[in-house]
Amino acid sequence: MTEDVYMSLSVSIRRTAAATAVLGLAALGLVGGLAPALAGSDAPRSLVGGSGPDPAFKRVGEVTRTARTASTTTSAARSGTTAGSTSYSFSTVLDGSPVRWDPCTPIRWTSNTSRGPAGGLDVLKSAVARVASLTGTTWEYVGSTTTVPRAGYLPTRAQQSYPPVLIGWTDAASSDLLAGQTASVLGMTRTAWFGVQMPDGGKIAATRAAVIALDRTDALPLTGATSWKTVALHEIAHAVGLGHVSDKTQLMATVLPAVTDLQAGDQAGLQLLGRSSGCVTVPGA
Numbered sequence: 099m100t101e102d103v104y105m106s107l108s109v110s111i112r113r114t115a116a117a118t119a120v121l122g123l124a125a126l127g128l129v130g131g132l133a134p135a136l137a138g139s140d141a142p143r144s145l146v147g148g149s150g151p152d153p154a155f156k157r158v159g160e161v162t163r164t165a166r167t168a169s170t171t172t173s174a175a176r177s178g179t180t181a182g183s184t185s186y187s188f189s190t191v192l193d194g195s196p197v198r199w200d201p202c203t204p205i206r207w208t209s210n211t212s213r214g215p216a217g218g219l220d221v222l223k224s225a226v227a228r229v230a231s232l233t234g235t236t237w238e239y240v241g242s243t244t245t246v247p248r249a250g251y252l253p254t255r256a257q258q259s260y261p262p263v264l265i266g267w268t269d270a271a272s273s274d275l276l277a278g279q280t281a282s283v284l285g286m287t288r289t290a291w292f293g294v295q296m297p298d299g300g301k302i303a304a305t306r307a308a309v310i311a312l313d314r315t316d317a318l319p320l321t322g323a324t325s326w327k328t329v330a331l332h333e334i335a336h337a338v339g340l341g342h343v344s345d346k347t348q349l350m351a352t353v354l355p356a357v358t359d360l361q362a363g364d365q366a367g368l369q370l371l372g373r374s375s376g377c378v379t380v381p382g383a
């Protein structure tokens with residue numbers, strides 16, 4: 099079956115016709131070029147989507163604006179037992195479940211720190227390790243790259259394999275992810291996911307790629323509160339599927355709080371996106 103990647107501010111699910119339950123599971127065995135010729139009204143549909151960028155992420159003390167609404171993403175805010183302290187949300191929800199990476203497959207990542215602060219790579223590695231630990235996933239660093247973090251880094255069509263998650267410092271002149279944003283924006287993340295809609299209407303998708311642009315023109319300490327470490331944690335958490343929360347104490351707030359690590363709600367959300375929720379297998383992918 100065909101797979102596409104849709105890169106946009108909004109999440110979109112393309113549904114061409116009313117699906118029926120006539121087609122059996124055997125159709126799931128169709129792969130690659132076979133699917134288009136056989137695609138009929140009851141064939142599995144290609145599901146495409148993405149999330150990001152991150153226009154609402156600002157420094158402490160600056161005006162907050164809510165850039166993400168229910169109309170632009172299918173986000174689901176959930177609260178735990180302690181109101182206000184364990185909030186998290188998912189960037190995209192399909193059939194009641196968050197769209198996430200397959201936590202049973204190593205996630206490859208690369209960095210471009212050539213224009214970042216001295217010590218930047220260590221910060222990124224530390225942040226990646228933190229998210230990997232909280233999600234129970236394995237991240238494999240494949241080395242540095244000279245590729246600029248731009249929207250075009252994400253694949254535009256189905257591929258046998260996908261590029262590693264790219265995290266790097268750049269600026270508005272070099273990256274469309276940062277161009278046109280207010281000066282208070284520290285970083286932007288964009289993800290791409292794809293999947294299928296089964297004849298019975300069920301949807302299965304997995305995040306396959308992500309790119310994170312950190313604004314090199316911001317002068318931040320490497321670690322501590324309001325640092326590149328916490329910015330990286332925030333953006334990587336986006337890359338694995340967390341959205342923003344209104345709880346200003348969480349690191350996934352739209353304004354960077356003065357905390358040094360992911361908070362209780364952030365961690366609860368990350369756990370649900372990870373290995374503890376099982377593997378993600380997209381039929382035919």
Ligand SMILES: [Zn+2]
Pocket residue numbers: 152154155332336342351352
């Ligand atoms: Zn954000």
